[in-house]
Amino acid sequence: MAIVATPARRRAGSRFRRRETWLFYAFVSPWIVGFVVFTAIPMIASLGLSFTDWDSFSTPRFIGFDNYLELFTEDPLFWPALGHTLYFAAVSVPLSLLIALFLANLLSRPMRGARFFRTVIYIPALVPLVASAMIFRWLLAPQTGPVNGFLALFGIEGPAWLLDEDWVIPAIILLSLWQVGAGTILLIAALQGVPPELYEAARIDGASRAQRFWRISVPLVTPILFFNLITGMIAAFQVFSQVYVLTDGTSGPSNASLMLVPYVYDNAFRYYHMGYASALAWVLFVIIMIFSVGVLRSSRGWVFYETEVRR
Amino acid sequence: MSAQARRAGGAATRYAILTVVSAVLLAPLVFMVSIALSSDQTTRESSFTFLPTEFEFGNFVTAFTSDLPIGRFLVNSTVIVVVSCIGMTFSSALVAYGFARLRAPGKGLMFAVLLSTMMIPAEVLLIPQFILFRNLGWIDTLLPIIVPNFFANAYNVFLMRQFITRIPGELDEAAMLDGLGHFGLFRKIIMPLMKPILVAVAIFTFTFNWGYFFGPLIYLNSEEKMPLALGIQVLSATSSGAQSPPWNLVMVGALILILPMVAVYHFGQKYLYEAGLVSGSAGLK
Structure with missing residues (x-):
């Protein structure tokens, strides 16, 4: 059959095309509506609100950049909140990665009971944050908690953890390390995907076990490490539930565990400073973007994609 | 030390590490069960023990009937x-x-x-x-x-x-x-x-x-x-x-x-x- 684009046929084709377009938008409509109502409009509105003084009941009052100025120059709590968040992210994210890598390396080789250990390591990662934070409140109780009880066996007097300015953030970090299993599982799968010939070749060349680990395993799983790093970092910047539950809805002793999202929450829903809270949320957004772009940029130097070699 | 003995030693170390890690990771859940099985008296005094010493399985009913x-x-x-x-x-x-x-x-x-x-x-x-x-x-x-x-x-x-x-x-x-x-x-x-x-x-x-x-x-x-x-x-x-x-x-x-x-x-x-x-x-x- 010769395909000749007669005018009639072309018209039929465009009618078909139009129908397909119409159908596409029908199928996609749930997302379009959701995007407009729950994302696009709220995003514009919150940017607008960040330039106002608003208690959510009266009319918003436009105040220009005052919220941002106050935030950076006058607010006695913003910089501590940012500092605590960075402290938490800077310690918990790399430490989680290292522990996950260490455990995954132990578990990726065939061994009896591997399934049992994998399950045990993964279960804490399935525990909802509220439940895990609740049990850590008791684990870390200064007088009666098992953690300090265990330390006392070695003659160490444990800190007051959640009640101590210097130990409340380490306590939150400990909780995040307990849930290291999700990252571990991904890394086990990645390590098992490393071609065994590479290890064989390295062994013949006389590479030690440590060399094989750092020169073969680690480079080949950098894409997963990168994924864990970026998702872990974004989650760490947005830490909320565990802090709220651990400190019983406060910001810890003398605001020692005040973090950015809890501070947004306090401003919006405790003090009804909606404009100020919006400005805070935007600053948080920009901080997350800056760090994400930074990690993404750096990834070109350290993330190894196999396809690059084959090229 | 022969390669075989070294490998056996490596496996033992690996099991030892994984056992300790597993114990540490399960400990919070054990303590959680212990608290869940504690009596009201123990709860009022906050005198929970790490390993369960009381077994108030009735708590699982009371949680829904109280x-x-x-x-x-x-x-x-x-x-x-x-x-x-x-x-x-x-x-x-x-x-x-x-x-x-x-x-x-x-x-x-x-x-x-x-x-x-x-x-x-x-x-x-x-x-x-x-x-x-x-x-x-x-x-x-x-x-x-x-x-x-x-x-x-x-x-x-x-x-x-x-x-x-x-x-x-x-x-x-x-x-x-x-x-x-x-x-x-x-x-x-x-x-x-x-x-x-x-x-x-x-x-x-x-x-x-x-x-x-x-x-x-x-x-x-x-x-x-x-x-x-x-x-x-x-x-x-x-x-x-x-x-x-x-x-x-x-x-x-x-x-x-x-x-x-x-x-x-x-x-x-x-x-x-x-x-x-x-x-x-x-x-x-």
Whole structure:
């Protein structure tokens, strides 16, 4: 059959095309509506609100950049909140990665009971944050908690953890390390995907076990490490539930565990400073973007994609 | 030392490390069970022991029969999770089909927008969304938590689209020749083939909503509306009342919060694997 684009046929084709377009938008409509109502409009509105003084009941009052100025120059709590968040992210994210890598390396080789250990390591990662934070409140109780009880066996007097300015953030970090299993599982799968010939070749060349680990395993799983790093970092910047539950809805002793999202929450829903809270949320957004772009940029130097070699 | 002896030594070290790590990771759960099984007397004195010394299995009944609304919390959590899972899987599947199988002007741009929404932190949208739901009169109802699930989610749409593009197009042509339109094709051919990814998205939706704390904290005020994750926190808040919280029953609630998570992953693992979301033999089996 010769395909000749007669005018009639072309018209039929465009009618078909139009129908397909119409159908596409029908199928996609749930997302379009959701995007407009729950994302696009709220995003514009919150940017607008960040330039106002608003208690959510009266009319918003436009105040220009005052919220941002106050935030950076006058607010006695913003910089501590940012500092605590960075402290938490800077310690918990790399430490989680290292522990996950260490455990995954132990578990990726065939061994009896591997399934049992994998399950045990993964279960804490399935525990909802509220439940895990609740049990850590008791684990870390200064007088009666098992953690300090265990330390006392070695003659160490444990800190007051959640009640101590210097130990409340380490306590939150400990909780995040307990849930290291999700990252571990991904890394086990990645390590098992490393071609065994590479290890064989390295062994013949006389590479030690440590060399094989750092020169073969680690480079080949950098894409997963990168994924864990970026998702872990974004989650760490947005830490909320565990802090709220651990400190019983406060910001810890003398605001020692005040973090950015809890501070947004306090401003919006405790003090009804909606404009100020919006400005805070935007600053948080920009901080997350800056760090994400930074990690993404750096990834070109350290993330190894196999396809690059084959090229 | 021979290579064999060294390897045996290595294996022993490996088992020793893994045993210690496992013990440390399980310890919090053991303590949780111990508190859940403690008597009211022990709870009042806060004299919990790490290993269970009391075995008040009656606490698991009392949690539901006392005037604490733990049963109510569980019902609310179940309603939220079931309705959200239905809404999320169907809406995301529809949208994913559109992106995977239909051509239209503006599609590329829309997909780019869809992907970029994954980067927006929830906090930026929080306040206007709160105002919207307040204006709709939805404060202190489950609607602000449930309804957004009916409008798909970028991450799930992305996963489903990837899955649909791997389904061979010959099926489409055969179905079209049989006179099925796109809706028929979607419903009768594609949806059944999508089962693993539908289950996977349902698992993710379950996981998120079952433990979701922030939304309920903001939108719900009355205890009888709260899901379990928020409810047990409210019961444990020392600021709320003069007497000390019923920690043993709170921990029963926390255990009930954990069990379905473990069960869902245990039984859902197979689908995550089929959907290509867990590579290799890793994961909980």
